[in-house]
Amino acid sequence: MNLAYRDIRHNLFRFFLTCLGLGLLLGVVLAMIGIYKGLVVDALTIARSPAIDVWVVEANTRGPFAEASRIPGDTREAIARIAGVTAAGSITYQTVEAEHGGGKLRLYVIGFESGRPGGPPEIVEGRHIGRSHYELVADRSAGLALGARIRLGRSTFEVVGLTRHQVASGGDPAVFMTLLDAQKLQFDLAPSAARVQVARGVGGASRDTVNAVVARLQPDASADAVASSIQRWKHLAAITQEAQELILTRSLVDRARRQIGLFTSLLLIVSAVIIALIIYTMTMEKLKQIATLKLIGAADRIIISMIVQQALALGFIGFAIGALLIVNIKDYFPRRVVLEADNVMVLGLIVFVVCLVSSGLGVRAALKVDPATALGG
């Protein structure tokens, strides 16, 4: 006769409500872990998507993400000629705010050269950019439909393709357009300002400026060696992909990452305390029954087994509810929630250990119960 199961079945609604409450709490913990991982993944996504080995940026900067960087557009040709470089491409990055669908839409505009590194890594719907102007590929999270038209700056662009998981470190969805369009968007002055510049005799300056040049290397080439050789040009700095990722995680999103990490840890501790309290209370409510069981001859192991089984059932069901909930709603979060199997398993393991330790408190209380307390009112 399984006493734990019988007790749960008898108080099924209450047990389910407790599991639901615990599930919601564990769901929040899982969501925070997912948001934490999502923040890191998002921060790295744009840097990883061109699949390159070296970033060439303005001298004495750690651009183009952590700091502003502007270098001449023709830098790409010089980089492409370095030994070990198989491909190089110029890139621009900027954040714009556009009107769309009656609301404001923040977009992270990436300008790239067609056929060179820096474009969208995959097209999940539609096609790549085929014309030199006024077409863009947008991340799905922007909410732009295929064929939609959106005004950016003084030009209107048509969405010809959709990609996914391409967001900036701040969570803004990325849109890819040709380098020329991006340069025009970023560097062209408004007509009135341009007229003033022309009147002052400084107009007509080249807008062939980019934020970075990315380089893809031969498999046997050393990124460090190539970066060192680029550094010899005093007006440029070179950052390997590994160093760029480090800058992004240690610098750009570090505070947010630590903030969420600390909050997640606190939430885990709170969850552990709540689980312990629930299990301890469940046991304390049954002390009279436990005393009766001991008096009529139940061995300690039967009582321990009942408490531990209920604690584990509570933890398992609560965790399953929490995981199921988050898996089903994670896509509705404004920012990416990344649930990796190993993170989920680690949390499951933590919940298991917390339940086991918490049931230990209950077991300790149960074993201390004097069977004589079953006698008398």
Added chain:
Amino acid sequence: MSGTQNQPPLVRVDRVSKHFGEGEARVDALRDVSIEIHPGEVVALLGPSGSGKTTLLNVIGCILDPSSGSMELDGELVLENGRWLRPNLRKLRLDKIGFIFQFHNLIPFLDATDNVALVLQLAGADADTARTRALELLDYLEVGHRRNAMPAKLSGGEAQRVAIARALANRPRIILADEPTAALDSKRAGIVMDLLRKVAVEQQAAIIAVTHDEKIFDRFDRIFHLRDGRLAVDDTAREPFRS
């Protein structure tokens, strides 16, 4: 007297004492109490609060360590000079003693049958045997029609009958009852006492009840009066109860 005085006693308590605390805080709950209870007897422990009746019941039930004295249960010397001779008192209780409580203390998440079967399974019976015996006992105590009812759905009298069935499950020959009729009205108290009498006579068991319930005093073969931890009166001379 219904008990069989020429048979060896089922319970023999010999000069049992129990004190709590030491020095000025010392309280003597039992002082050299000696009683013998024979098969078929239904006896009461009576006395004011703090007189030691519950302490004596706990010592006989092997759930309280006495300070001194000896005790035999069902022919086995289980306590000598204040020391238990069996290492596992839980097993001793399971084998030899049945308990009936004031508020029945049925396990609320088990139905009537499983409340009785549980004790049998604790003693090692398989599920089918335990269930069969449980149903027999419920029928014997005329509560078989409520076999599937949960304790919360049983009336006070029905619940106490199920509790008696549970106490009898392992065929103990010693049954300890703590205020078994306190929560019942006169009519149901009478029914429960009749059942206890039936059990004592038919199963040659000794039933020891702590009670304050005056309406059932005449249902006992003997009444032991306790006062300040001493056995004040062994009311063996009173007219025995005849059902």
